[in-house]
Amino acid sequence: MGSSFGSINTALTSLYAQRRGLDVTGQNIANANTEGYTRQRVDMQASVGSVVPVRWATTDGLGTGVEINDVQRLRDQYLENRGRTEHGNNSYLTNQAAAYNSLEDVFAEPGDTALQAQIHDMWAAWGDVGDEPNSTAARSALVQQSKVVSDNINSAYGAMDAQWSANSSQLTKYATEVNTTAGTIAQLNDSIVKAKATGVVVNELEDRRDSAVLHLSELTGATAQLRKNGSMDVFVGNSLLVNYNTTRQMSATGGVATMDAQRDYNDGLLPPGSKPAGLTWTDNGDTVQAGGTMGSMVDTMTSILPDMAAKLDKVAKSMVDIVNTATNAAYKSDGTAGGDFFVGDFTTGRYARNMRVGITNPSDIAVSGKNETNADGTPKLDPVSGLPVGTNDGSVANTLASTAKLPTSPDVSYQSMIADLGVNAQTATRRSEIQANVTDQVDAAREAESGVNLDEEMTNLLTYQRGYEAASRVLTTIDSMLDQLINRTGLVGR
Structure with a gap:
């Protein structure tokens, strides 16, 4: 007993x-x-x-x-894994929506001061010159309105280039943050394993580790897997980022450094072995298949921004080609042959970045369809200057004024570009909102399980x-x- x-x-x-x-x-x-x-x-x-x-x-x-x-x-491990996945998806879609919203802010369509309205005013200015080819005021207004259009196109391209550079800089900072956080997780793994081996309760350390892993999920779409000894392995894509107390480093350098270089890469114009913008593992140079915010930023830099820049170049090229073709075939008021109205370095195909109005003297705008001729068909010369006498009929200007109605006009290309941007932006925003609701529901389930009541x-x-x-x-x-x-x-x- x-x-x-x-x-x-x-x-x-x-x-x-x-x-x-x-x-x-x-x-x-x-x-x-x-x-x-x-x-x-x-x-x-x-x-x-x-x-x-x-x-x-x-x-x-x-x-x-x-x-x-x-x-x-x-804590429910299933809910924690689900939470990491949903937070990664939410961060990705949120960043995508923000990227499209920034592009919409660049063009600010529709609006009285937006590019579409300015292009319309430019064609109208050509019509005014066609109606009054001898009017210096009409010609000056055309030059100024054309400068507004070219400056706006330059500005839009520059804004996309700046957005690309901002993403590149932020991606580098995020890569450093990921490496630091991965090191913290590795240290916590080591402390947790050693403490558990001696029977010490490590709940608070595990909380800190879970918070760090969730942060990595938001940045890179990382996933995690627990080991029997209490450590946690962290994966980005299918690659190990943290393995017990060791980590791998990632870097945002080594690829192209500008948006134009990224466009050249997409078009296959860079030398073999060139790499696009993105993330790489520093130990072997392989590409990091990231999700989350950083994965979205990489997609923005390699696809969204270069594609929009290419579409804007198409609009600018169409405008330059149509106007210059017309003015090169026309005659000035003094009877001399016309030349390029828009000028710039177009050898690289970067029309939107480089186009500008090359006319400084309004009288140099060529709008006449033909020169006056003598009875024998030879050009009629001015007795004072000895130059050919132009009819100055303004027919070329009138033809350009009707360009907006043509199915191949830059207006149609621009409207198609803006329509695609609007659809993509709306889709990204809706997907982001839906994913945010899903994430909130998962977080509510996690809070019900692990939160303090x-x-x-x-x-x-x-x-x-x-x-x-x-x-x-x-x-x-x-x-x-x-x-x-x-x-x-x-x-x-x-």
């Missing part, structure tokens, strides 16, 4: 257990508003005496109190308090019994 003094130990184990429960509950309450904190719960189990029959055993088989089996961290914690607080008080009462009762046994037994008859 059990010893009388054994009951003291039974009550004492309860005091220890209830106090531990109070400590853990207090920790939960203290961190109710701490981001990334996971609520904890004390796992108690009954202590037992000898359960194996022994010949000379004196135990009666009753338990010997309570013991703390573990302090559990209440103050009402529940107050209930636990009272439960452990009452348990502690009851264990104290048991200990007091046993003390009174032992006092009776030790100090009062055997006094009768003395």
